[in-house]
Amino acid sequence: MVLEKWFRSILLLVGIFTNALGAFVGVNIGTDVSNMPSASDVVAMLKANQITHIRLYDANNHILEALSNSGIEVIVGLTNEEVLGIGESPSAAAAWVNENVASYMPSTNITAIAVGSEVLTSIPNAAPVLVTAMNYLHKALVASNLNYQVKVSTPQSMDIIPKPFPPSTATFNSSWNSTLYQVLQFLKNTNSYYMLNAYPYYGYTNGNGIFPIDYALFQPLASVKQIVDPNTLFQYNSMFDAMVDATYYSIDALNFSGIPVVVTEAGWPWLGGANEPDATIENAETFNSNLIRRVLNDSGPPSQPNTPINTYIYELFNEDKRTGPVSEKNWGIFFTNESAVYPLSLSSSNRITGNSSVVFCVAKDNADSDKLQEGLNWACGQGHANCNAIQAGQPCYNPDTVESHASYAYNDYYQNMRSVGGTCDFQGTATTTTNDPSYGSCIYTGSSNLTTGGGITPTPAFGPVSPEGGSMKLPVSELQSLIAATFLALILL
Numbered sequence: 226m227v228l229e230k231w232f233r234s235i236l237l238l239v240g241i242f243t244n245a246l247g248a249f250v251g252v253n254i255g256t257d258v259s260n261m262p263s264a265s266d267v268v269a270m271l272k273a274n275q276i277t278h279i280r281l282y283d284a285n286n287h288i289l290e291a292l293s294n295s296g297i298e299v300i301v302g303l304t305n306e307e308v309l310g311i312g313e314s315p316s317a318a319a320a321w322v323n324e325n326v327a328s329y330m331p332s333t334n335i336t337a338i339a340v341g342s343e344v345l346t347s348i349p350n351a352a353p354v355l356v357t358a359m360n361y362l363h364k365a366l367v368a369s370n371l372n373y374q375v376k377v378s379t380p381q382s383m384d385i386i387p388k389p390f391p392p393s394t395a396t397f398n399s400s401w402n403s404t405l406y407q408v409l410q411f412l413k414n415t416n417s418y419y420m421l422n423a424y425p426y427y428g429y430t431n432g433n434g435i436f437p438i439d440y441a442l443f444q445p446l447a448s449v450k451q452i453v454d455p456n457t458l459f460q461y462n463s464m465f466d467a468m469v470d471a472t473y474y475s476i477d478a479l480n481f482s483g484i485p486v487v488v489t490e491a492g493w494p495w496l497g498g499a500n501e502p503d504a505t506i507e508n509a510e511t512f513n514s515n516l517i518r519r520v521l522n523d524s525g526p527p528s529q530p531n532t533p534i535n536t537y538i539y540e541l542f543n544e545d546k547r548t549g550p551v552s553e554k555n556w557g558i559f560f561t562n563e564s565a566v567y568p569l570s571l572s573s574s575n576r577i578t579g580n581s582s583v584v585f586c587v588a589k590d591n592a593d594s595d596k597l598q599e600g601l602n603w604a605c606g607q608g609h610a611n612c613n614a615i616q617a618g619q620p621c622y623n624p625d626t627v628e629s630h631a632s633y634a635y636n637d638y639y640q641n642m643r644s645v646g647g648t649c650d651f652q653g654t655a656t657t658t659t660n661d662p663s664y665g666s667c668i669y670t671g672s673s674n675l676t677t678g679g680g681i682t683p684t685p686a687f688g689p690v691s692p693e694g695g696s697m698k699l700p701v702s703e704l705q706s707l708i709a710a711t712f713l714a715l716i717l718l
């Protein structure tokens with residue numbers, strides 16, 4: 226009954242995000258993988274880990290079929306090779322949409338088409354037809370009456386923003402002005418969004434030591450250092466925020482506004498070659514857990530505080546068949562045997578579960594509801610479980626289902642009584658799991674999330690910058706000589 230569990234998690238999500246802006250963290254699925262699990266195994270794995278949003282680099286028909294009725298939202302992709310052909314032929318675009326989108330809708334929830342992957346920097350010769358391809362695809366969606374559900378956009382690398390720091394002065398490389406102007410016009414007209422691939426890993430490793438690694442990893446900087454944009458005085462707690470803001474300012478410099486930025490790729494490799502010392506499991510775990518916490522706090526970057534930064538982690542599996550340095554093959558968060566490379570918790574209802582030593586007790590998916598009700602009554606009564614959290618108005622009340630309430634009560638009983646012989650059985654309606662069942666502000670007893678408030682508390686960082694607060698600002702000119710011309714952050718010492 227994985228499906229039922231899945232629907233339950235959908236309910237949980239709705240419950241959590243109704244009054245929030247509802248940022249999400251999705252996952253990219255590249256398929257240059259030896260021993261790629263079958264499509265149905267991949268989908269089962271996504272569900273088991275409560276992954277609600279994915280991006281594919283193509284329109285793999287096995288995966289799209291397996292996603293049917295899963296509720297998972299999917300970005301499908303045109304490969305760079307496909308962009309040229311589609312950009313020259315409206316009928317090819319219509320055929321592509323029919324075959325790869327329309328035929329799976331609505332049972333597979335395709336929400337966007339990503340046109341190519343970093344086209345401007347990977348295959349610049351396709352730039353002249355990029356927007357034409359986007360237009361043809363959009364028209365084909367209109368003809369199929371899918372244009373309201375499926376957006377068209379095109380993921381771009383940070384490399385098209387030559388000087389991302391400080392964010393307020395960032396602009397796109399002006400060689401691309403006219404293409405990007407058309408892209409933005411298209412996104413604006415079709416109510417779509419800008420797709421950004423943002424890699425603090427590269428910002429850090431190519432930065433020649435200008436930025437501390439903690440800044441790339443969303444870790445608090447040494448208490449005396451702050452990274453502040455000298456023009457806006459916005460403090461940037463992470464390079465990720467600065468990259469997203471650099472993109473907003475670049476869009477603004479072309480006189481567009483109101484186009485949200487969605488991060489279609491962000492991640493950290495966990496293994497690298499001898500010359501890639503920062504590609505470690507520890508850094509990858511730190512980056513991705515902090516990234517998840519950052520995104521799920523729902524806030525935007527400093528210039529757009531109310532626009533959440535929806536983000537897709539790169540990537541589900543190591544793509545060992547890719548060429549390039551060792552790190553290129555080691556961005557996966559799962560092995561193909563489906564075990565996690567390192568523990569990663571989305572610390573909200575949609576979390577990726579790694580290795581947790583806490584054993585929780587929850588209702589079985591297919592349990593008889595009368596027995597669940599009896600178990601619930603017993604746990605909160607004779608069992609002395611603390612059932613306050615599942616009362617109306619309390620954090621675990623929603624979803625208001627007997628399974629959900631029983632899970633909470635069973636677990637509270639079990640955590641308190643296990644050491645004195647309490648079991649996780651409840652007439653066969655309960656089962657143990659190491660997956661932390663907490664979601665949003667509903668924190669299960671025993672969860673290590675107790676202090677993080679369901680992932681919406683910020684990484685403990687320094688307080689807001691206070692320009693007169695005893696810090697000394699370096700003059701920008703001095704800084705310019707201090708850091709290479711490519712980078713221009715103001716570091717308060």
Ligand SMILES: *[C@@H]1O[C@H](CO)[C@@H](O)[C@H](O)[C@H]1NC(C)=O
Binds near residue numbers: 331334336
């Ligand atoms: C598909 O995803 C969209 C976007 O979040 C959502 O509004 C819609 O309800 C989903 N459709 C289905 C059939 O799940």
Ligand SMILES: *[C@@H]1O[C@H](CO)[C@@H](O)[C@H](O)[C@H]1NC(C)=O
Binds near residue numbers: 387398400401
């Ligand atoms: C801008 O893009 C052009 C064309 O790709 C490239 O030749 C040039 O080096 C880029 N400029 C900068 C400053 O990155």
Ligand SMILES: *[C@@H]1O[C@H](CO)[C@@H](O)[C@H](O)[C@H]1NC(C)=O
Binds near residue numbers: 478
């Ligand atoms: C490109 O656009 C920027 C604003 O983003 C502007 O400052 C610059 O002058 C433009 N360059 C060209 C060559 O049009």
Ligand SMILES: *[C@@H]1O[C@H](CO)[C@@H](O)[C@H](O)[C@H]1NC(C)=O
Binds near residue numbers: 478479
């Ligand atoms: C943006 O608008 C300003 C003010 O109207 C104008 O001066 C500038 O040239 C415009 N920039 C671009 C890149 O279109």
Ligand SMILES: *[C@@H]1O[C@H](CO)[C@@H](O)[C@H](O)[C@H]1NC(C)=O
Binds near residue numbers: 563
């Ligand atoms: C899964 O594969 C990885 C890498 O090959 C290995 O280290 C790990 O032990 C495997 N886990 C299980 C449960 O087989």
Ligand SMILES: *[C@@H]1O[C@H](CO)[C@@H](O)[C@H](O)[C@H]1NC(C)=O
Binds near residue numbers: 564565580581
């Ligand atoms: C899980 O944690 C235990 C104890 O810390 C360790 O022995 C085990 O190898 C871990 N398993 C995985 C898959 O990381």
Ligand SMILES: *[C@@H]1O[C@H](CO)[C@@H](O)[C@H](O)[C@H]1NC(C)=O
Binds near residue numbers: 462683
């Ligand atoms: C969310 O994260 C941002 C960026 O780190 C931080 O400035 C903000 O205070 C956090 N907001 C909340 C509500 O946790």
